[in-house]
Amino acid sequence: MTYEQLLDRAFSQLPGLSEEKVDFKIPQADVMIQGNKTMVRNIAQIADVARRSKEEIAKYLTKELAAPVTFDNQNLIVLTKIQSGTLNEKIKRFFELYIICKECHKPDTHVQMIDRGYTTIVCEACGAKYTVKNS
Numbered sequence: 001m002t003y004e005q006l007l008d009r010a011f012s013q014l015p016g017l018s019e020e021k022v023d024f025k026i027p028q029a030d031v032m033i034q035g036n037k038t039m040v041r042n043i044a045q046i047a048d049v050a051r052r053s054k055e056e057i058a059k060y061l062t063k064e065l066a067a068p069v070t071f072d073n074q075n076l077i078v079l080t081k082i083q084s085g086t087l088n089e090k091i092k093r094f095f096e097l098y099i100i101c102k103e104c105h106k107p108d109t110h111v112q113m114i115d116r117g118y119t120t121i122v123c124e125a126c127g128a129k130y131t132v133k134n135s
Contacts, residue, residue, distance in 0.1 A: 024107050026095045031084040038087065043076040046091065050099050051110070057094060064090045103128040 001009075027049050030042040040046075047054045058069045058076055065087075067080040078087075099107050101123035112120040118131050 026092050029084060029087050029091055031082075031087055033081055036079070036081055038078040038080065038082040039072075040076040040078070040087065041074075043071075044074050049107075050095065051107075052099070057091075060094050060098070061087075061090055064093070097132060101126060101128055102130060 027042065027046050029040045029046065032039045032041060043054050043057065047057055050057065054071065054076065058071070061076075061078065062069050065078060065080070065082060067078050067082070069079065070077050095107070098111070098121065099109060101107075101109055101121075104123060104126040106123065106125040108124040109121050110124065112122055112129075114120055114131075118133060120129055120131050122129050
């Protein structure tokens with residue numbers, strides 16, 4: 001038998017691997033544009049899912065969108081006109097960088113601050129630690 005045939009035979013005898021069911025979904029921003037302002041009406045929900053503060057998310061969006069942001073009651077207001085697709089891409093990128101573990105792909109992480117401009121993300125599910133630049 002050739003190597004490929006032996007490999008196929010070995011894989012056929014392995015038990016089936018069950019896929020993990022992950023019910024975590026990155027929330028979509030509820031965006032409303034008023035003139036030259038963009039309002040994110042569900043920033044509190046996004047912050048709850050991320051287990052981070054609204055201010056931390058706002059700081060990231062300020063840098064990524066190059067636009068100032070403010071809070072009005074429970075809304076985040078970006079002081080420029082941003083399309084919802086662009087805003088959702090930035091929120092998804094925030095989750096990929098600062099929320100979802102790079103090892104086990106679960107959102108169960110918390111932040112540990114270290115000096116010299118870096119932050120450590122610690123996964124509570126698998127124990128992985130990795131360093132990211134401060135947002």
